[in-house]
Amino acid sequence: MSDEPILSVNHLTMRFGGIIAVNDLSFNAERRKITALIGPNGAGKTTVFNCITGFYKATSGSMRLTHDDGHTIRLEHLNDFRISKQAKVARTFQNIRLFPGMTALENLMVAQHNALMRASGLTLLGLLGVPSWRTAEKQAIDLARTWLQRIGLLDRADDAAGNLPYGDQRRLEIARAMCTEPALLCLDEPAAGLNARESAALSELLLSIRADQGTSILLIEHDMSVVMEISDRVVVMDYGVKIAEGTPQHVRDDPKVIAAYLGADEEEAIAVMESGT
Amino acid sequence: MNANPDSIQASRAPGVAFILKKSLISALVALVLFSLMIGVRTEAGPQGLLVYETRFGDLAAMVAAVFGGSIVVELLRQWWGPVGIARLMPSQLTSSLSVAGRWVAPVLLIFTFLVPVIFYDQRYILDLGILVLTYVMLGWGLNVVVGLAGLLDLGYVAFYAVGAYSYALLATNFELSFWICLPLAGILSAFWGVLLGFPVLRLRGDYLAIVTLAFGEIIRLVIINWQSLTGGPNGVSGIPRPTLFGIPLDNSDAGLAARLGIEFSPTHRVGFLFYLILALALLTNWVTIRLRRLPIGRAWEALREDEVACRALGINTTTTKLTAFATGAMFGGFAGAFFATRQGFISPESFTFQESALVLAIVVLGGMGSQLGVALAALTMIGGFELFRGLDQFRMLVFGIAMVLLMIWRPRGLIGHRAPTVFLERNQAISSDLVKEGHG
Numbered sequence: 001m002s003d004e005p006i007l008s009v010n011h012l013t014m015r016f017g018g019i020i021a022v023n024d025l026s027f028n029a030e031r032r033k034i035t036a037l038i039g040p041n042g043a044g045k046t047t048v049f050n051c052i053t054g055f056y057k058a059t060s061g062s063m064r065l066t067h068d069d070g071h072t073i074r075l076e077h078l079n080d081f082r083i084s085k086q087a088k089v090a091r092t093f094q095n096i097r098l099f100p101g102m103t104a105l106e107n108l109m110v111a112q113h114n115a116l117m118r119a120s121g122l123t124l125l126g127l128l129g130v131p132s133w134r135t136a137e138k139q140a141i142d143l144a145r146t147w148l149q150r151i152g153l154l155d156r157a158d159d160a161a162g163n164l165p166y167g168d169q170r171r172l173e174i175a176r177a178m179c180t181e182p183a184l185l186c187l188d189e190p191a192a193g194l195n196a197r198e199s200a201a202l203s204e205l206l207l208s209i210r211a212d213q214g215t216s217i218l219l220i221e222h223d224m225s226v227v228m229e230i231s232d233r234v235v236v237m238d239y240g241v242k243i244a245e246g247t248p249q250h251v252r253d254d255p256k257v258i259a260a261y262l263g264a265d266e267e268e269a270i271a272v273m274e275s276g277t
Numbered sequence: 278m279n280a281n282p283d284s285i286q287a288s289r290a291p292g293v294a295f296i297l298k299k300s301l302i303s304a305l306v307a308l309v310l311f312s313l314m315i316g317v318r319t320e321a322g323p324q325g326l327l328v329y330e331t332r333f334g335d336l337a338a339m340v341a342a343v344f345g346g347s348i349v350v351e352l353l354r355q356w357w358g359p360v361g362i363a364r365l366m367p368s369q370l371t372s373s374l375s376v377a378g379r380w381v382a383p384v385l386l387i388f389t390f391l392v393p394v395i396f397y398d399q400r401y402i403l404d405l406g407i408l409v410l411t412y413v414m415l416g417w418g419l420n421v422v423v424g425l426a427g428l429l430d431l432g433y434v435a436f437y438a439v440g441a442y443s444y445a446l447l448a449t450n451f452e453l454s455f456w457i458c459l460p461l462a463g464i465l466s467a468f469w470g471v472l473l474g475f476p477v478l479r480l481r482g483d484y485l486a487i488v489t490l491a492f493g494e495i496i497r498l499v500i501i502n503w504q505s506l507t508g509g510p511n512g513v514s515g516i517p518r519p520t521l522f523g524i525p526l527d528n529s530d531a532g533l534a535a536r537l538g539i540e541f542s543p544t545h546r547v548g549f550l551f552y553l554i555l556a557l558a559l560l561t562n563w564v565t566i567r568l569r570r571l572p573i574g575r576a577w578e579a580l581r582e583d584e585v586a587c588r589a590l591g592i593n594t595t596t597t598k599l600t601a602f603a604t605g606a607m608f609g610g611f612a613g614a615f616f617a618t619r620q621g622f623i624s625p626e627s628f629t630f631q632e633s634a635l636v637l638a639i640v641v642l643g644g645m646g647s648q649l650g651v652a653l654a655a656l657t658m659i660g661g662f663e664l665f666r667g668l669d670q671f672r673m674l675v676f677g678i679a680m681v682l683l684m685i686w687r688p689r690g691l692i693g694h695r696a697p698t699v700f701l702e703r704n705q706a707i708s709s710d711l712v713k714e715g716h717g
């Protein structure tokens with residue numbers, strides 16, 4: 001296994017016209033660790049995510065992804081769906097983007113598209129219903145079933161995703177991202193809108209993903225209880241630049257971080273300082 | 278809804294003034310509209326001059342009718358409460374309908390197989406059946422693009438035309454048989470489907486619709502103007518009839534009738550055509566149903582639901598869209614080749630925008646994505662249209678009213694719900710409220 005960090009972002013800059021959303025940002029996401037990206041609203045966290053996952057083309061800078069076997073991919077050279085397909089980076093969205101008219105199971109099947117496309121011989125073998133395709137399909141359903149079980153939605157597998165409660169939809173989106181079998185999982189505010197119990201269940205799910213799948217996780221989060229509890233490392237951004245980096249404890253005591261949060265929102269600053277104490 | 282009747286009555290009491298006001302407005306609008314349309318009638322006078330006569334009596338009658346009519350409509354609306362399917366159909370009826378619904382498809386299929394036997398002597402019904410089946414097939418083809426992938430295509434007739442002309446030109450110029458030309462027509466149409474797909478990949482919604490509309494017109498105009506190849510407005514005639522694997526269906530000595538030793542009848546050929554289009558349509562249906570359960574079909578539907586999420590899951594949206602266009606176009610091409618061999622003569626007039634609109638209406642009316650719905654809609658649209666033939670010029674009017682009413686009651690088409698492609702325990706339909714219509 002490679003010793004390199006799974007993701008190494010170097011001098012990333014993203015400019016929208018005259019606005020510099022991300023300015024010369026460098027940070028690493030360690031392998032098999034949970035890295036949190038925090039910061040006040042408008043700090044540029046989601047922009048960083050969109051650059052990493054190929055939804056934006058970064059103005060400059062490099063993003064290097066190193067797989068377990070040491071194989072390195074430059075994310076800035078890939079775009080769009082290739083980030084997920086080739087670099088094995090999966091993501092979720094701040095505002096949930098499930099396929100609401102498809103069942104929970106179907107959502108997880110769509111996530112296995114590329115593997116299933118290969119198994120179905122680019123549709124031709126699947127159309128003829130050859131045995132190897134049938135086996136692959138069964139395996140895909142089994143994988144989906146496993147994930148539904150892990151997020152506690154097995155009994156709702158055949159319900160439309162749009163009909164599920166909000167917290168379930170959040171977990172289903174994470175399960176869907178995991179069904180692409182990613183090396184790096186990027187979560188954009190996974191705890192947004194969850195109550196305390198659901199947040200705790202989410203933390204547990206993320207820790208189990210890291211432990212069982214060995215997936216590295218990069219997350220943006222405002223819920224400090226989640227960040228402080230599960231993160232191995234925290235990167236703090238404000239106005240598009242990194243202002244602090246380190247362990248949760250270290251970051252929490254950093255005066256610059258407190259100032260940034262105090263300047264932005266008093267409640268959040270208090271939340272940062274009080275959480276974990 | 279379960280408040281006691283008195284309180285409902287009370288809440289509706291001030292409605293009288295409201296109803297009168299609404300009806301007066303309707304009457305006023307009618308007065309403005311009809312004063313020129315009905316109130317004044319122009320005619321050419323004896324010297325060719327334009328003369329006019331006034332018909333204020335008729336005008337007053339119409340305005341009064343509108344006034345009275347809107348009072349009645351408002352009263353009905355208050356009496357019924359909000360219009361909804363639950364109101365119009367009691368739950369018992371709905372549940373018994375859903376039980377009957379399971380039997381609709383098999384019964385319809387068996388009946389279709391028996392049509393040439395039952396109506397052996399009735400050429401008109403057989404021809405109508407072939408026409409309906411052609412539109413069923415076109416509807417199923419377009420359903421892949423519009424219903425599954427959610428890409429609004431207003432130029433579907435282009436692929437129908439490409440298929441028809443491919444067969445016509447290949448058969449007349451190179452004397453290839455129908456069975457060789459049929460796949461070629463499909464491949465050529467699919468090719469044009471991909472060609473259309475490329476420029477519209479980044480377009481969505483209205484913009485996509487406009488470009489596909491233009492594409493349909495371009496194909497038609499090219500066919501009209503490329504006289505040396507297509508014969509221009511004169512079309513292509515003398516297109517060979519299909520053969521039963523080389524055996525012609527005519528009254529020659531080598532014909533099927535002579536070989537079987539039975540008396541020749543032109544109905545044989547019509548019956549053959551009927552089963553041919555039935556087979557082609559069923560092939561379309563079978564392939565579509567299979568494709569829905571394959572990753573590509575699920576990707577089409579996922580694309581309709583959320584394109585951004587598809588990209589995040591590593592789905593190549595470009596090829597996914599192109600395959601949807603190509604698959605839909607291929608079926609359109611098959612239908613076109615059949616159309617050419619049935620007619621024996623094709624011209625650009627058969628491939629106007631009206632055809633695209635009709636096929637799209639069939640898909641929308643049927644319920645986007647539903648195979649059975651599309652078949653029922655084609656039957657209603659084409660067969661129903663024939664049913665009203667006796668009404669002469671009111672045919673369109675009756676038909677239009679029927680369509681409007683249907684869309685009020687079933688805004689998501691005859692079969693609005695979606696059947697899942699895979700399930701663990703329960704195969705339950707998904708309500709149309711959740712299923713997206715696609716936006717590009």
